[in-house]
Every structure is written in structure tokens, then in C-alpha cells.
Amino acid sequence: MLLTGLLTGCSEPTTTTDARRVFRYNQPESLTSLDPAFARNQANTWAVTQLYNGLVELDDSLKPGPSLAHRYNISPDGRRYTFTLRPDVFFHDSEVFPSGRGRRVTAQDFVYSFRRLLDGATASPGGWIFRGKVLEQADGEPSDTCFVAVNDSTLRIHLKEPFIPFLGILTMPYAYVVPREAVQKYGKDFREHPVGTGPFLFKEWDEGNAIIYHRNPGYWKKDAQGQRLPYLDAVQISFIQDRKTEFLTFMQGKLDFLSGIRSGSRDLIMYPDGTVREDFRGKFRLQKVPYLNTEYLGMQQDLKNLRGDNAETGRALQDKRVRQALNYALNKPEFLAYFLNNVGKPGSSGFVPASLPSFDQQKVPGYTYQPDKARQLLRAAGYGPGKPLRLRLSTVAETKEFCEYYQKKWAEVGVQVEIDVNQGAAHGELIDNGRAAFFTRSWLGDYPDAENYLALFYSPNFAPVGPNKTHFKSPAYDRLYEQAKLEQDAARRYALYQQMDRIVVEECPVVAVYYDEVVRLTQNNVQGLTPNPMNQLVLERVRKN
Structure with missing residues (x-):
């Protein structure tokens, strides 16, 4: 009922939205915030990944590559990182902006977002990604010049010493960019009023029942054929806590995938050697990756x-x-x-x-x-x-x-x-x-x-x-x-x-x-959902046939 009602307000009225274009997944663990500064567990991380982007992202081989920064440079001494931002990235449309239209993302937005992580008033568990790594003052606190917006499209980060995994750290959801206007307007309630740059727009959060996202029609990414991503029209997140009920709901075709099946369901569908039992072969895809x-x-x-x-x-x-x-x-x-x-x-x-x-x-x-x-x-x-x-x-x-x-x-x-x-x-x-x-x-x-x-x-x-x-x-x-x-x-x-x-x-x-x-069960009509060792959930290239 919730999903049907909300999807009638989808941002592209010329597109007919049906179950084939809605990706449904369940989140049995507690989801506490849609603010990237609190993406400390899988539940929060999966949810915010659909709404936001960072400077860089991991490719299929877990190597950092361009995202909102279309290129970057590391100084020979490994202490200065320079990022050049894409010019075509805009925050989602929101009431926090004049006339409700999302504005362009600038280097100052990253300076704000990173400093917010380190601000004690934010109380983010993610400040460790910069503490002890970026340039510091004599008292050990991050320097005022550790994050520098050279201009609107150029960001510099200064480290106190080389730290080779730093690009990998910047792919974490903690490092996603947020707009100052939204944080200042909503305060602590930004957790349930997210404004990002990602492939989906936040629509509704009925706590304990469902979260609904709609397709972002102005998303900056396109596929190799020039088609704008994402392919899906919407995402629905449910909150079934009982693992047996969750598995039954998947088998009824009401969820599109499961991750991390528990022992009872695992014994039901898999032999001790890890292969799928005959009764379940062909009913779904089972993927197992490190x-x-x-x-x-x-x-x-x-x-x-x-x-x-x-x-x-x-x-x-x-x-x-x-x-x-x-x-x-x-x-x-x-x-x-x-x-x-x-x-x-x-x-x-x-x-x-x-x-x-x-x-x-x-x-x-x-x-x-x-x-x-x-x-x-x-x-x-x-x-x-x-x-x-x-x-x-x-x-x-x-x-x-x-x-x-x-x-x-x-x-x-x-x-x-x-x-x-x-x-x-x-x-x-x-x-x-x-x-x-x-x-x-x-x-x-x-x-x-x-x-x-x-x-x-x-x-x-x-x-x-x-x-x-x-x-x-x-x-x-x-x-x-x-x-x-x-x-x-x-x-x-x-x-x-x-x-x-x-x-x-x-x-x-x-x-x-x-x-x-990681063991993932995916319905046979889902394409483009690839598991990786970080167990990320990336839906921007997923299709449902």
C-alpha cells in the first residue's frame, strides 16, 4: 500500500512504473540514519549509497577510481591530493535551495562535509578517517589548511605524512558530500531528510515499515551507450526482522535479493559442500564471493x-x-x-x-x-x-x-x-x-x-x-x-x-x-547486481526484466 501510493508521485510521469522497475530489498538490522556521517554499519551504508556520492569510488576489482572528481593527482611525496570536480553534478532538488532546484556541487561542499565529520558537535563515528592522517596543528587537532577549496572545481587535501590507503578511505560513505543548506535547515533531523547527488532521490521513510526512493532523472552518470542511469524507477527497503519470514518473502518473489542467509535457510537450500540442493536449482541465482x-x-x-x-x-x-x-x-x-x-x-x-x-x-x-x-x-x-x-x-x-x-x-x-x-x-x-x-x-x-x-x-x-x-x-x-x-x-x-x-x-x-x-540470493529477473568483497549494494546499473 505504501509503495503503490508513493510511486504515483514518481518524478517522471511519462514513465509507467510497475514492479518490474522497483527494486525491493529487506533490512533486518536497525537502520538509524540516512546521513553519511553516521554510515557506521551495513544497514546505514547500503541506504546512503543510493543517495550520495564521494570524490572517488571502488571499481569491480576494489581499486579507487573517479566519481565526483573526474581526475586526481597525488604529489610525489604522497602528502598532497588534488581533486578536479566534474562540472555537471548537482544536489537533488530540495526545499533547502532557492526555488527548490538543486545547485551545483563545488569544492567548498567537500571542505564543509569533511570538517563536519571532525566537528565534535556532529558526533560522527567517522572522524577517524581523517584524524591522525590529515595535516595537524601543534595540539594534534586537524589544521585549518588540511582541506582547501582552491576554486569551485579544485579541492586539495594535505596529509601530515604519506598514507597509501588514503584513496580507499575516501571511497567510504563517511566521505560522501552533503549540502550545508540541508544540514543547517534540518539539524539532527537531516538523518531523515537526506539531500545528496546519487542515483536515487529520497521520497519517504515510514520507520519500521519501509523507505522509498525514486529515480533521480538528473543523475550525472550514463552507461556506455549514453543512456542516463539509473535504470530502475524506484527502490523499496522493507524491515522484516525475522530471518525465516524474510526468506519466505524472497521465495514468494516479494524481495529481489537476500544477503547473508542464516544457518536454517542455508541448510535448507545448500548441501554441506556449498552447492544448491536440487529443489531450489533454477529458482534463483546464488552467488558466493570472498x-x-x-x-x-x-x-x-x-x-x-x-x-x-x-x-x-x-x-x-x-x-x-x-x-x-x-x-x-x-x-x-x-x-x-x-x-x-x-x-x-x-x-x-x-x-x-x-x-x-x-x-x-x-x-x-x-x-x-x-x-x-x-x-x-x-x-x-x-x-x-x-x-x-x-x-x-x-x-x-x-x-x-x-x-x-x-x-x-x-x-x-x-x-x-x-x-x-x-x-x-x-x-x-x-x-x-x-x-x-x-x-x-x-x-x-x-x-x-x-x-x-x-x-x-x-x-x-x-x-x-x-x-x-x-x-x-x-x-x-x-x-x-x-x-x-x-x-x-x-x-x-x-x-x-x-x-x-x-x-x-x-x-x-x-x-x-x-x-x-558473501552469499547473495538474487531473483532470476535481476541483472547487473554484482557482489564484491566489500558487500556493497550498488543499484545504479541494476535492471529488472
Whole structure:
């Protein structure tokens, strides 16, 4: 009812809009804002991606390329980025502009948008993309000259030191451009009154029920034949929270795609080897691609905040031989087949996932299933039948079943593990504050560069401020990390990344259980929706036949 009513007001009255031209997807997780400054999770990111653009965007191979900036230049010292904007990009029509017509995007809009991210009054979780990277004042705050509008079409960004993944960071939704007029008019309510430059226009948000977007008839992109994008007339986002109901709605043809199917539905449609069961073959397309996510077990290297059983576990995990034994005791291929229908790849290399170009299992060999080797290491560490190793593993309800499998495999080599289940927020707080000695965790990449994963083992990044949850510290590792950040030659940088990942494997502050994959189910009449390791949802080139 909502969709039918709203589509009658579509911006191109000469076009007949029907279900064939409306893309419908569901968002089971909470969607809190359509403001790019708050695009901190998949729900918000997918929604804002349809409404906004940034200076650059990722291509199909995850390399940054032109978007609102049609060209850019990086100075030889890697500290100055100069972007030349397209002259044909306009904000969406909105009441915030004189006569309601969207105005042209200028370099000043990017200066405003970037400074807004850093403004404490905005309270954006995205300020980290610039903090510590752009030019700073003596007090460590970003300089007034870190973002400079040279003229309407030229933007300069000054970094305090070279940072090779910076272009990749600028592809993130946090870096999308917004108009000052809309933010000033709506204030906090800009979250539900978005004004962007993207392929779709915001129409309506009935919270908890649906969001409706209409096609932007003045979108700046065209396809190779000169046809203006997007092809779709509208997008409808629903909010079905129950995963079984969501799957049933997809099977009824009322949703156009699903992402990240859960265990019940996965077992229903897939064999343990990951192939589609006969009953479902031909009914939809199933796509499985690598995902920038590493599921891991972390081992706290800093004992000062551990108490009780966690302190005992932490002391045992100070011995590298124990950490290595825990790695060798897990049969990762068996785990993936039994629990995940082979959705994912075994963590048989380092921490960097298989979807990144620097990944090379031959150059970074990890741990394979060798229970005898695990027993040998435990004996060398002083454990055995007369003195069993006892550990406590912290997790959440969603992964309790996984942990029971780990528990069984460790028991086979003589390790007794107690599982401690916590609520998600409490679990994260325990880890961030160094109070969990042994814990389950995942790292989903913010941008497609191995630096984002290897930052988890750089000692200045200790949690809770940084992502180094294990408080791993290695002077040799830190030197390589700092060298890699400055290395502009990709091959040499990848070699440094691999050297760092080999240190992570050897010292094993983590168990890399598996490198995740994205599974998408798409209706057969949908064309042009291509998955990628960032699990982005890009609808501007999607068609429905």
C-alpha cells in the first residue's frame, strides 16, 4: 500500500512504473540514519549509497577510481591530493535551495562535509578517517589548511605524512558530500531528510515499515551507450526482522535479493559442500564471493586487567607454544563444512583475508589441522594428563555452537575449555577493556587494503582507543608497519604486509578461524547486481526484466 501510493508521485510521469522497475530489498538490522556521517554499519551504508556520492569510488576489482572528481593527482611525496570536480553534478532538488532546484556541487561542499565529520558537535563515528592522517596543528587537532577549496572545481587535501590507503578511505560513505543548506535547515533531523547527488532521490521513510526512493532523472552518470542511469524507477527497503519470514518473502518473489542467509535457510537450500540442493536449482541465482571479514579468536597479551579465571587463562596464553597448539588443534575445513556449508575459506594463512590482493598463502603459510603437533607443543609447555590445561573462552550466543565445536577439538588434545557466553555489548566491552583473556571476534574491513587488518597488531593501536584488541606488541612488527605505510610501490608494500603477517602467524596472538564469504540470493529477473568483497549494494546499473 505504501509503495503503490508513493510511486504515483514518481518524478517522471511519462514513465509507467510497475514492479518490474522497483527494486525491493529487506533490512533486518536497525537502520538509524540516512546521513553519511553516521554510515557506521551495513544497514546505514547500503541506504546512503543510493543517495550520495564521494570524490572517488571502488571499481569491480576494489581499486579507487573517479566519481565526483573526474581526475586526481597525488604529489610525489604522497602528502598532497588534488581533486578536479566534474562540472555537471548537482544536489537533488530540495526545499533547502532557492526555488527548490538543486545547485551545483563545488569544492567548498567537500571542505564543509569533511570538517563536519571532525566537528565534535556532529558526533560522527567517522572522524577517524581523517584524524591522525590529515595535516595537524601543534595540539594534534586537524589544521585549518588540511582541506582547501582552491576554486569551485579544485579541492586539495594535505596529509601530515604519506598514507597509501588514503584513496580507499575516501571511497567510504563517511566521505560522501552533503549540502550545508540541508544540514543547517534540518539539524539532527537531516538523518531523515537526506539531500545528496546519487542515483536515487529520497521520497519517504515510514520507520519500521519501509523507505522509498525514486529515480533521480538528473543523475550525472550514463552507461556506455549514453543512456542516463539509473535504470530502475524506484527502490523499496522493507524491515522484516525475522530471518525465516524474510526468506519466505524472497521465495514468494516479494524481495529481489537476500544477503547473508542464516544457518536454517542455508541448510535448507545448500548441501554441506556449498552447492544448491536440487529443489531450489533454477529458482534463483546464488552467488558466493570472498568477503573482507576475518573471523578469529583473540588471546590477550596484557595481563594487567585480567581477574579470576581470565587471569589464569591469560597466564597460560603467555606461552607461545600454547597459542600455537590451540591453532593446530582446530580442523577448520571440517568446521566450515559442518556449520557453514563451506561458506568461507579456512584460515590457513595469516590474518589478512583471501579477498585482498596482497594475500598469498604460499608466502604466508598458516596453521593446518595437526593434533599430534598440538599435543607435542602442550607437552613441551608442561601440560599433560597429570596437569591439564584449563582455559576460559568468552563469546556471544550467536557463536556458542561454534565454540562448542572448538571445545571438542581442544579436548581431543587434552585442553579443557569453559565457554563464557555474554550479551554482545558486554562481550565487546570486556574485550576492549582487556578483561577477556580468550575471546571470539571478527574484523570487517573498512577499506580494501591489508593495512586495515594489520593495524590490529600495531602497538600504538591498543584498545580501547584503537583496534589492537590483543595488545600484541612487537618492535620488529611496528617498524615494518611504519615502513609499509610510506611505501608507494605496491609490490614492495605487499612484501612488507606479508612479512608482517608471517610475524602474526609465528607469534599467533590470534587464531584465524576462517575468511568469510558473501552469499547473495538474487531473483532470476535481476541483472547487473554484482557482489564484491566489500558487500556493497550498488543499484545504479541494476535492471529488472
